[in-house]
Amino acid sequence: MTAKPEQDRVLIFDTTLRDGEQSPGATMTHEEKLEIAELLDEMGVDIIEAGFPIASEGDFAAVSEIARRTRNAVICGLARANFKDIDRCWEAVRHARRPRIHTFIGTSPLHRAIPNLDKEQMAERIHETVTHARNLCDDVQWSPMDATRTEHDYLCRVVEIAIRAGATTINIPDTVGYTYPRESANLIRMLRERVPGADEITFATHCHNDLGMATANALAAVEAGARQIECTINGLGERAGNTALEEVVMAMKVRNDILPFRTGIDTTKIINISRRVSTVSGFPVQFNKAIVGKNAFAHESGIHQDGMLKNAETFEIMRPSDIGLKQTNLVMGKHSGRAALRAKLAELGYELADNQLNDVFVRFKALADRKKEVYDDDLIALMKDSAVNTGNDFLQVKFLRVICGTEAPQSADLILSVDGVEHHVTAQGDGPVDATFKAVRMVYPNNARLELYQVHAVTEGTDAQATVSVRLEEEGRIATGQAADTDTVVASAKAYVNALNRLIVRRQKSDPDADIKQVSYKDAG
Ligand code: KIV
Numbered sequence: 407m408t409a410k411p412e413q414d415r416v417l418i419f420d421t422t423l424r425d426g427e428q429s430p431g432a433t434m435t436h437e438e439k440l441e442i443a444e445l446l447d448e449m450g451v452d453i454i455e456a457g458f459p460i461a462s463e464g465d466f467a468a469v470s471e472i473a474r475r476t477r478n479a480v481i482c483g484l485a486r487a488n489f490k491d492i493d494r495c496w497e498a499v500r501h502a503r504r505p506r507i508h509t510f511i512g513t514s515p516l517h518r519a520i521p522n523l524d525k526e527q528m529a530e531r532i533h534e535t536v537t538h539a540r541n542l543c544d545d546v547q548w549s550p551m552d553a554t555r556t557e558h559d560y561l562c563r564v565v566e567i568a569i570r571a572g573a574t575t576i577n578i579p580d581t582v583g584y585t586y587p588r589e590s591a592n593l594i595r596m597l598r599e600r601v602p603g604a605d606e607i608t609f610a611t612h613c614h615n616d617l618g619m620a621t622a623n624a625l626a627a628v629e630a631g632a633r634q635i636e637c638t639i640n641g642l643g644e645r646a647g648n649t650a651l652e653e654v655v656m657a658m659k660v661r662n663d664i665l666p667f668r669t670g671i672d673t674t675k676i677i678n679i680s681r682r683v684s685t686v687s688g689f690p691v692q693f694n695k696a697i698v699g700k701n702a703f704a705h706e707s708g709i710h711q712d713g714m715l716k717n718a719e720t721f722e723i724m725r726p727s728d729i730g731l732k733q734t735n736l737v738m739g740k741h742s743g744r745a746a747l748r749a750k751l752a753e754l755g756y757e758l759a760d761n762q763l764n765d766v767f768v769r770f771k772a773l774a775d776r777k778k779e780v781y782d783d784d785l786i787a788l789m790k791d792s793a794v795n796t797g798n799d800f801l802q803v804k805f806l807r808v809i810c811g812t813e814a815p816q817s818a819d820l821i822l823s824v825d826g827v828e829h830h831v832t833a834q835g836d837g838p839v840d841a842t843f844k845a846v847r848m849v850y851p852n853n854a855r856l857e858l859y860q861v862h863a864v865t866e867g868t869d870a871q872a873t874v875s876v877r878l879e880e881e882g883r884i885a886t887g888q889a890a891d892t893d894t895v896v897a898s899a900k901a902y903v904n905a906l907n908r909l910i911v912r913r914q915k916s917d918p919d920a921d922i923k924q925v926s927y928k929d930a931g
Pocket residue numbers: 425510549551552577579580581582612614
């Protein structure tokens with residue numbers, strides 16, 4: 407069982423791999439989940455919610471593997487309020503050195519109506535399921551979903567039932583991001599005052615960001631006595647996301663004068679994990695995002711720059727190095743060697759094994775041949791691209807030549823490899839990107855709808871790399887792909903193919919028997 411934290415210690419419960427992965431389009435592969443779990447453990451997260459084991463075979467396998475591998479953190483799995491979910495969850499987390507079962511049920515009037523349970527029947531269900539979970543595992547977390555819209559008397563009653571049945575952590579979710587900081591604090595205070603046994607357990611706060619108040623609501627709950635914050639890297643999560651880990655942790659560090667709490671997080675690991683999560687989830691971090699946005703430490707105006715040169719504290723309340731950002735002026739180019747690249751990447755937070763470095767070095771040289779000066783942002787884009795577009799993908803762009811210009815039609819000559827077999831096609835379209843996407847669809851026909859197509863220049867200048875994001879939707883499944891290249895059309899082709907690869911993973915996840923080669927390839931080559 408997780409020991410009850412000391413008065414000033416706040417436990418960090420990360421749910422990037424569960425609530426975060428529930429964001430439409432944020433699919434992660436099995437390997438990516440293992441990697442993120444390892445980074446979370448290394449940075450000092452107390453509890454990792456690794457997934458929802460009954461949701462799919464893939465979730466079950468990921469939670470089991472993370473449970474086996476993790477050295478320090480408690481490994482938690484999610485389960486609805488029924489024995490089948492709870493048993494499946496236990497089967498996955500039991501391999502952990504410190505397992506936890508997290509079971510939940512919606513307690514607000516709106517949520518009670520869904521399983522059509524009256525208050526008594528729901529109370530009985532909570533008693534049975536928490537007792538069952540506790541018979542399996544010493545560490546049980548219980549959540550009344552939509553707690554912030556549940557009648558107070560009923561909330562007190564069900565929390566008491568869960569505590570009596572053996573729950574060791576009671577999580578209070580603001581499922582729809584509806585609450586306000588004062589209200590969030592009052593709710594925790596009320597539960598601590600009114601519920602018998604409240605002193606024996608840990609209260610957790612789980613906030614969503616629909617009104618942009620998740621961080622404030624979580625911190626207010628802590629001030630009122632919650633000692634576990636549920637959060638995700640980059641605030642990833644359903645709809646507007648969850649409380650961002652980096653925000654609450656840095657707020658408690660920077661404003662320790664008024665928030666006298668500590669966490670076990672090594673904050674210098676924040677930027678690296680933020681970038682990894684952005685890459686593997688396909689969710690770019692907005693430039694002005696607190697703590698981890700590209701502009702969070704950038705100073706544009708003359709007055710600010712002047713102040714910064716005289717005394718950084720004039721416009722910075724924390725140092726970039728606090729989150730692991732190292733600022734250097736060393737620009738790389740085609741004469742830079744392997745050692746310089748390794749050192750530079752380490753400064754940017756990427757520690758590479760020799761074989762990974764070899765691969766990245768080849769890509770770096772190719773980039774440096776096309777681009778005179780390679781800046782930090784170029785290298786970050788290149789690292790993201792190497793991570794998402796690997797040599798093992800089901801679909802891979804092998805060759806692309808596009809004819810574009812004022813004379814229509816524009817055409818794309820493409821070699822696409824499908825499961826290792828190369829197919830050569832030529833397609834015409836309304837512009838180079840349209841022609842390229844059509845060529846991909848000629849080789850791999852699919853009904854995915856293009857929901858988003860976005861291009862960003864990584865740095866300035868006409869030789870700048872472009873990062874392209876593509877979001878696809880197919881029968882309610884959403885996948886986002888990203889890629890970078892100095893050629894915008896090549897980046898577009900790779901991003902489209904990357905999104906298709908992710909959609910295939912999603913398809914298999916929801917239907918393990920799905921035939922991913924459900925197409926008849928038209929090989930024109
Ligand atoms: O937001 C929510 O209510 C949840 C629960 C499953 C804890 O994510």
